[in-house]
Amino acid sequence: MRPFDHLTGGIIESAIEIHRALGPGLLESAYEELLAGELHRRGFALRRQAMIPFSWEDQRVQFGFRVDxxxxxxxxxxxxxxxxxxxxxxxxxxxxxxxxQLPVGLLINFGTYRLVDGIQRVTNHDAPYVAPPDVVWPTRHKGETDCWRIREKEGPVRKHGAPPAPRGSPFLRFSDSLHVSSASPRSCAGA
Structure with a gap:
């Protein structure tokens, strides 16, 4: 199981439940409101339409973009x-x-016939990693370090006719087959 799977899994389950009940065809704002309500009922903390400022070089952009x-x-x-x-x-x-500087995001397109075809998990490999609070880390012996990395399972997995994402691509479809593995420090040297 990858870090953040508990969060993204709950979000995806909520989205699928909404799409099953209502199908495609509503406005983006309606799906956003419904998804926010469902996530709130499930106990997630969330912000809607948050204005995110950012800095570039010496300039601060106060209203850079808006996150759904x-x-x-x-x-x-x-x-x-x-x-x-x-x-x-x-x-x-x-x-x-x-x-x-976040590690993972979801792109959910409610306009598809089957919602699983409209879900993409996007990862930012440049983000500083902050573990979710309920991640269980492997035991460490004195002097050893752990290396967590995402790697593809053996062989391409094709679900619903979609080809797997290219190796090294930050754009991962929901149906792509990835998992987190704990590797020994020796095997992390080449990673």
């Missing part, structure tokens, strides 16, 4: 409701993640 949902201050959720997905949507999420 920020769940537990750790997972960014960008909601779309279009029948024609655009690759720029995932790049937009990655830009937001880099500016906010």
């Amino acid at each position: 949902l920020l769940v537990n201050e750790r997972v960014l959720v960008e909601i779309k409701a279009t029948d024609r997905p655009n690759p720029v949507f995932a790049r937009q999420v990655l830009t937001y993640l880099r500016l906010m």
Whole structure:
């Protein structure tokens, strides 16, 4: 199980439940309100339409961008409701993640016939890693260190006709097959 899976899994379950009941065709703002309500009922802390300032060189941009949902201050959720997905949507999420220094975000497109085809998990490999509070770390012996990394399982996994994301790509589809492994310090040297 990857770090943040408990958060992203709960978000995805909530989105699927809403999509099953209502289907595609509503406005993006309606899906956002419904998803925020469902996440709130499940006990998640969230901010809606949060204005995020950022700095670039010596300049501070006060109203840089607006995040649809920020769940537990750790997972960014960008909601779309279009029948024609655009690759720029995932790049937009990655830009937001880099500016906010967050490790993971979800792009959820409610405009698809099946919602699992409209979910992308976007990861920011440049973010400083902050473990979720309920992650169980492996035991460490004196003088040893642990290395956590995401690696692909053996062989390409193709679900629903979607090819896997290219190796090293920060854009991961919900159906992509990745997992976190604890590796020995010797095997981390090459990673």
